[in-house]
Amino acid sequence: MKKIRMDMIFSHSSDVVSREIDGALIIVPLTSGVGDMEDDLFSMNETGTEIWNMLDGKKTVQEVVEALAQQYRAEPAEIEQDVAGIVTELLKRRMLVEATVA
Amino acid sequence: MKENRYVVKKDLDSHLLWKGEGPPLAHLDIELTERCNNACIHCCINKPAGDKRSLARELETCAWKDILRQAAELGMMTVRFTGGEPLLRKDFPELYLFARRLGLKVMLFTNARLITPQIAALLADIPPLEEIEISVYGMRRESYEAVTGVEGSYAGFRNGVQCLLDRKIPFVVKGALLPPNKKETAEFAAWAATNPRMDAPPSYAMFFDLRGRRDSAAKSSRIRRLRVSPEEGLDILTRHPGSYLKEMSAFFEKFSSPPGDRLFTCGIGPSCVDAYGVFQPCLSLRHPDLTFDLEKGSLKEANVSGFPRLREMKATNPLYLKRCARCFLRGFCEQCPAKSWSEHGTLDTPVEYCCRVAHAQARFLGLVMEKERAWDVRDSAERIQNLITRVAVS
Amino acid sequence: MSKRPSREYQRPAMQRSGLSLSGKVLIELMQAVHAKGLPFRFNAGGHSMAPFIRDGDVICVSPLASRAPGPGDVAAFIHPETKLLCLHRVLSVHGDCFLIQGDNMPEEPDGMIPREAIVGRVTRVERAGRKVRLGLGPERFLLALLSRCGLLAAIRRYAGPLYACFSRSHVSCKKR
Numbered sequence: 001m002k003k004i005r006m007d008m009i010f011s012h013s014s015d016v017v018s019r020e021i022d023g024a025l026i027i028v029p030l031t032s033g034v035g036d037m038e039d040d041l042f043s044m045n046e047t048g049t050e051i052w053n054m055l056d057g058k059k060t061v062q063e064v065v066e067a068l069a070q071q072y073r074a075e076p077a078e079i080e081q082d083v084a085g086i087v088t089e090l091l092k093r094r095m096l097v098e099a100t101v102a
Numbered sequence: 103m104k105e106n107r108y109v110v111k112k113d114l115d116s117h118l119l120w121k122g123e124g125p126p127l128a129h130l131d132i133e134l135t136e137r138c139n140n141a142c143i144h145c146c147i148n149k150p151a152g153d154k155r156s157l158a159r160e161l162e163t164c165a166w167k168d169i170l171r172q173a174a175e176l177g178m179m180t181v182r183f184t185g186g187e188p189l190l191r192k193d194f195p196e197l198y199l200f201a202r203r204l205g206l207k208v209m210l211f212t213n214a215r216l217i218t219p220q221i222a223a224l225l226a227d228i229p230p231l232e233e234i235e236i237s238v239y240g241m242r243r244e245s246y247e248a249v250t251g252v253e254g255s256y257a258g259f260r261n262g263v264q265c266l267l268d269r270k271i272p273f274v275v276k277g278a279l280l281p282p283n284k285k286e287t288a289e290f291a292a293w294a295a296t297n298p299r300m301d302a303p304p305s306y307a308m309f310f311d312l313r314g315r316r317d318s319a320a321k322s323s324r325i326r327r328l329r330v331s332p333e334e335g336l337d338i339l340t341r342h343p344g345s346y347l348k349e350m351s352a353f354f355e356k357f358s359s360p361p362g363d364r365l366f367t368c369g370i371g372p373s374c375v376d377a378y379g380v381f382q383p384c385l386s387l388r389h390p391d392l393t394f395d396l397e398k399g400s401l402k403e404a405n406v407s408g409f410p411r412l413r414e415m416k417a418t419n420p421l422y423l424k425r426c427a428r429c430f431l432r433g434f435c436e437q438c439p440a441k442s443w444s445e446h447g448t449l450d451t452p453v454e455y456c457c458r459v460a461h462a463q464a465r466f467l468g469l470v471m472e473k474e475r476a477w478d479v480r481d482s483a484e485r486i487q488n489l490i491t492r493v494a495v496s
Numbered sequence: 497m498s499k500r501p502s503r504e505y506q507r508p509a510m511q512r513s514g515l516s517l518s519g520k521v522l523i524e525l526m527q528a529v530h531a532k533g534l535p536f537r538f539n540a541g542g543h544s545m546a547p548f549i550r551d552g553d554v555i556c557v558s559p560l561a562s563r564a565p566g567p568g569d570v571a572a573f574i575h576p577e578t579k580l581l582c583l584h585r586v587l588s589v590h591g592d593c594f595l596i597q598g599d600n601m602p603e604e605p606d607g608m609i610p611r612e613a614i615v616g617r618v619t620r621v622e623r624a625g626r627k628v629r630l631g632l633g634p635e636r637f638l639l640a641l642l643s644r645c646g647l648l649a650a651i652r653r654y655a656g657p658l659y660a661c662f663s664r665s666h667v668s669c670k671k672r
Contacts, residue, residue, distance in 0.1 A: 017202075017203060017204065017205030018205070019174070019205040021125050021177040021179070022125050022177060026179075026205070027510075028205040028206075028207070028231070029229070029231070030202055030203065030228055031227055031228055031229075032226060032227060032228070032229050041207075041231075041512070042510050042511065042512055043510070043511055044508070044509070044510050044511075045506060045508065045509045045510075045511075046506060047505070047506050047507065047508040047509075048508035048509055048510055051508050069501065070501055071501050071502070071503050072501050072503050072504070072505035073501050073502070073503065073504060073505055074501075074505035078505075079505070082108070082507050082508055083508070085107065085108045085508075086108045086508040086509075086510065088108075089108045089109050089510060090510070107507065107509075108507070108508060108509055108510060109509070109510050109511070109512070494535065
């Protein structure tokens with residue numbers, strides 16, 4: 001798995017559909033092979049939802065980390081590690097793709 | 103994929119998906135068409151596949167897409183495509199993809215005859231996320247086609263199932279117990295058991311509903327004749343008596359009070375949109391006063407305005423008030439406004455067949471004596487407790 | 497001057513979820529049966545106690561009148577956050593509180609559960625019509641200790657085939 005660099009940009013994969021229902025972010029696999037089993041749905045906690053919403057194909061990972069650091073009481077290094085961690089998991093499950101820089 | 107600090111597999115019994123009460127419309131049944139490529143002898147809805155009048159009235163693709171979009175905005179998670187035979191719609195692949203791209207899970211009810219390698223490829227590439235349910239009418243050509251009335255339908259069904267098996271698409275099967283296939287139950291169960299998704303014996307439809315549109319007295323008469331007798335139905339339901347007793351014991355522990363004059367004692371739903379864009383409280387209830395034409399208003403209006411009114415409706419038929427309103431089997435009996443509508447054209451007429459089926463089971467459970475009527479029983483609480491105690495110590 | 501961050505940070509997490517029927521009906525049914533002094537049988541769902549209790553196993557939960565759960569026992573309790581019924585193992589008892597955790601959830605302990613949230617004790621597990629013997633016998637004390645030390649998951653990885661040999665009711669489960 002590729003190492004996540006801070007200058008990378010990611011966007012939501014077209015292999016999933018994300019929906020907000022009753023305050024919960026739900027990620028629904030569209031194609032087969034997404035997720036762990038063919039009938040999985042995924043949901044995100046609050047921080048995960050914020051990260052997901054910021055991975056819009058425009059912001060770098062660095063910008064996502066900085067935006068979170070402005071809001072949350074946590075060490076920037078911890079936030080950086082966690083953003084890289086959750087991006088890695090989303091990439092593994094084909095829910096994110098690396099955006100092509102114009 | 104293994105668990106790690108960023109991805110947690112949570113036990114679904116201990117962690118809810120929603121933060122609040124959940125979406126206002128979690129599920130919707132959609133009858134894409136009433137037309138069917140089978141002409142099953144017991145069916146409550148089917149029209150011929152080429153029925154011009156139905157074709158002319160059916161919703162167009164864009165109208166269905168609008169309804170699906172509205173439903174997704176209301177937070178719907180799962181749509182069930184049923185019919186008739188939903189795959190008869192030429193736009194089925196387009197509607198299916200549209201629903202999935204809205205982030206919906208799709209349940210498909212089908213006879214499998216129209217599942218081609220192309221449809222199977224679509225279902226493999228974009229999985230429905232719910233098991234397909236296939237109705238099986240017989241285990242050989244003679245019995246199958248005696249039910250469907252269509253030559254070649256058995257081969258079509260087998261081909262369709264094979265397409266799903268070839269692409270490993272999950273599906274389950276269910277039967278309809280009818281004279282041509284009654285002797286095949288063991289064979290059907292054995293074949294169903296080879297399906298990895300079937301972790302229990304297949305279920306059967308046997309207490310068939312009459313024509314939901316009340317459109318053919320002749321067809322409804324035939325359906326009546328095809329229904330199993332209450333005694334035969336009891337034999338099927340109690341083929342595993344231990345588990346049946348436990349299930350009934352748990353049910354009656356919770357649902358054992360006569361309903362009084364309240365008409366809708368079910369949960370009402372899931373809601374349904376019929377093939378012509380009419381919103382119904384459920385798949386079976388087509389009473390014109392209780393439906394909502396989606397051409398005249400939104401799905402949100404239909405969903406929000408309808409149910410409080412239904413919950414307040416009272417029965418007025420004296421016979422219903424004498425029997426069903428006082429009957430402690432009412433929660434267990436299949437009597438409901440939809441059944442009353444299809445049988446009698448009213449919402450509150452006791453359906454004799456439902457009453458006999460419920461009483462046969464109640465006698466087996468020891469809740470009602472021979473020749474006794476449940477609405478005359480005064481010590482139902484003690485009888486239910488005896489049942490629970492008997493089951494607990496067995 | 498930039499604004500100081502004010503929100504409590506929670507590590508981002510994604511969870512595999514799905515639609516589930518509310519456990520409220522199940523809890524009410526069980527409590528009604530327990531009020532009669534009777535054990536309650538139902539089908540378990542989920543994987544949090546695998547492999548000792550598997551998805552689809554038939555569980556018998558006895559009321560607490562007979563005996564409160566102790567270390568090693570599998571308790572039925574109402575989860576303090578979700579209010580749904582859970583079946584997880586008691587690791588230790590501290591006065592009126594029970595340290596509880598699912599055997600298959602080493603990273604997600606339930607924490608200290610108060611006595612009033614405990615509604616029963618699992619006394620029987622059945623699979624394919626036969627009683628499951630491993631997980632509720634004397635070995636349950638060792639399971640609780642290993643779970644508490646965080647060793648249960650690691651040992652299971654290596655001892656899985658061994659477990660299959662010794663478990664009398666090992667059957668292949670057809671997942672639906």
